[in-house]
Amino acid sequence: MASAASTSTSATTSASATARASGPTPTPLTLKPGTAWSDAWQRCLTTAPEAFQDDDRVLNLWNGAWRPDGHALPATSPVDGSPIAGPPRLDAATAHQAVRASLDEHRAWRHIPLPERRARVAATLDALTEHRELLALLLVWEIGKPWRLAQADVDRAIDGVRWYVDGIAPMLEGRAPLDGPVSNIASWNYPMSVLVHAMLVQALAGNAVIAKTPTDGGLACLTLASALAAREGIPITLLSGSGSELSDPLVRAPEIGCVSFVGGRDTGARIATAMADLGKRHILEQEGLNTWGIWNYTDWPALTAVVPKLFDYGKQRCTAYPRFVVQRDLFAEFLAAYLPAVRSLRIGHPLAVKRPGDPLPTLDFGPLINAAKAKELADQVAEAIDRGAVPLHRGTLADGRFLPGQDTAAYLPPVTLLNPPPSSPLHHAEPFGPVDTIVLVDTEAELLAAMNASNGALVATLSTDDAATYARLAPQIRAFKTGHGVPRSRGDRDELFGGFGASWRGAFVGGALLVKAVTQGPPTERPPGNFPDHHLMP
Template sequence: MAHVTTGSAEAPALDPALIERLTRRVAGSATGRTVTTTAPFTGAPLAELPASTSDDVGAAFARAREAQRAWAARSVRERAAPFLRFHDLVLDRQSEILDIIQWETGKARRHAFEEVYDAAAGTLYYARNAARLLRPTRSPGAMPVATRTYVRRRPKGTVSVITPWNYPLALPVGDAVPALIAGNAVVAKPDTQTSLTALWAIDLAIEAGLPEDLWNPVIGEPAEVGDPMVDEADHVAFTGSSAAGAGIARRASERLIGCSAELGGKNPMVVCEDAAVDWTVEGAIRACFSNAGQLCISMERLYVHDRIHDEFVSRFTDAVRNMALNARFDFSADMGSLTYQRQLDRVSAHVDDARDNGATVLTGGQPRPDLGPLFYEPTVMTDVGPTMAACSDETFGPVVSVYRYSDEDEVIERCNDTEYGLNASVWTRDVSRGRRIAERIDAGTVNINEGYGAAWASYGAPMGGTKRSGLGRRHGAEGLLRFTESQSIASQHYVGLGGTPGMSGETLARTLTLGGRLMKRFRIR
């Protein structure tokens, strides 16, 4: 049984005035319909929110399009300025948003702080670098000297940002900020359960100087507002399950609009025979159990070399067994609660199925209703076979399966034997070797001697998935340029492409042929 911290930190009540102020920004339904969220820590009602309709979505897009025209006319530096202030405000107001995140998600405060840091640091990267990334670039012209060509970036228009409940601050901010700095407007649909967190971010951005109506929220279930969020948009940025992402991509393709999507993962972690055991155990705890495993880039498959398998598994299991679980609003917990009942059901089903079919549960494996309605122990299993759901299906909870391996080629093949390709992790004292292994793994990001944070927080590098783990990339230049259309502008000087006046077609062809040969020879082309 995982260790439980005794005592409790007084739960800070959410200010009703704050909730009222935030919900006024929602494109509310004329019908007056509302939806009530519940607190994962307690199961008690948390907040009553307005429920948007498909008509409300259309109205939100109309306001956004109107505001976007003036916004796009501003310089990149002018558009970035509010987000430099937003960075500071996020850090200054972190206690307030940490409370909201914990109330809505049930996660431990240390994992809520990861979101605060990410929202601030990711925003700062784009606010500092967008002018350089969006600057017009020269391109070789059709004819040297005579043709001058450059490429500029234009905003898409109005972007749909659809985000899930597991990282309700980091994910909406991470997509909306680059879209806005690129000159777009945004209509955002956060998950209903965690809408207050996203509304807080929007409210803070407006306080920082973002004009009204550029970042408009709607709240509603996919059956009601999902299709309009795609049908009204000029680009869709989605984070969620692979199945939902595929559906959104199909609908977007029918309208010939862009879609970027970060989707599911069944991420492998490779522990080489020369790994530093203590460091690797500490890293594996974070890699597997941050946010109670409700993280698309967390590790669910752990491959350990024969030579250190027994030692590592023993130390890792002991460390997991001693993790602190609680519902405190301080930094004492190593892990918090799951967010939804459906996640608890899925985690329980995966563990029970594995146990019933011969897997060994080394630690954990039980819900903890004594701590709260949605707590589940961090769980380590071995002997997980290929027919078990926990082997190949994304669990999205605090469960990791440990496997033994002896050969490098074998473990790389096992890492790649999945329909997913989002993130991976390699642990070794020989970083050069780690990079060689990383380059053979089919994943959008690979971390060496870290689970996910090194690649994720390298904001200048792209992050995303291969195979069924996603389309496109967030972070880096790609994370900004996906919200733009390229426009090539070429001007002709001195001589026309049709040759000089009176030149015959045959002479023009000979001249261009000779020119092409000379440009190749002298490496002009």
């Protein structure tokens, strides 16, 4: 029998060996100093006190003034579930007053000479540039964007509108503003590079603009951007409210000259019906199941390199690719290229660092827009597996970067499913989250049928080694933009953007056509787009 001393020594030696094997205890992550929501809020109060109040209240902007009207709802950050500023929701009657006041602003603004409009928009861009980091920080807290992507959203808005400021004159030759303001209803995922970008171009073209703050996030960021624009005399109306209350004033009100919508198909279809009845300009971007096809393909390193980029912002993008359609004979090679890329994805708290002086982390994505969305997708994944889908990859939050004890209810690690059943929403609809599905096919006809599963899409890609095969198959894919082995994106300058089928209604945009969509030309002009055959747009 060993002595007590020898037993103690053995235990100590064993513990030391275990410590050496497991390595030092990891340093717990901490919030980067100066990036807390309270820090961002105080900076908002200092930067735009006219639009923010000390009691954590954000104001609505209409008839040229910031107003403490509306019923403020509570809100939480998807990053960690902590309280943030909630939307001050208006009722329909007040929103109608705001729309009528916007028409008065529109009638005055449309006569402002173009050089002055350009100067005011350029000054707004300078102010947005000055407060770039604050706008990005608000995007992190309000919609969960990683720091890199939040900055990119702000930069794309600024750089994109500058391009129009510099080149707007020839785009407006022979054209006039619309008869009423442009109403903007957009989803929460790109408040700056989609919504603010559109609003400033619409104003540059001579229109007053109205925007509804998205229900799920982006309120403070949009409010700050609108405050900076309003200071320069840009005629902006910014309203919060439920879709049921604001749909009538922001869509059907006779004062509205055009409706620009980004969102789901159900709401978009209702707006499209209203626009056809009313004969109004409309730009309606809706979701579609964007697909990536693999057929007679061998450049697997290129696929491995691109897969992580496809998960930017957790695939909460209208141009994300959640569906791979793969030639059955290539499935093994596809998995060998795809799975290492998915396993390399970095997720976690966008503002968590090891030491206060460390830079903010470079992540592929953080949380989804809210805990309810994360649960909805997790439930859909579980249901699909119960009905026969094969889980090829299921990530875990244990590998993420999180603060000690942090609420992670809005986070969903990446998931990949083979052959989701036809009864599952994941078979035919866009998940709008980090869930990939794979469908195997044996013939070109099956490839095209699987790539066209959702009655139209915004983008698609076909990876094939043979250029002739791509040229033959690509026109049969019902997506507005199709890439040959490369992802396609929205784009704002050099090419059209639109969609096929139920993914888009109304005017196409991009470059000069974004201006054309919100201005009037010859009386019989019909802007390029998906319009009812019986109706010529004014």
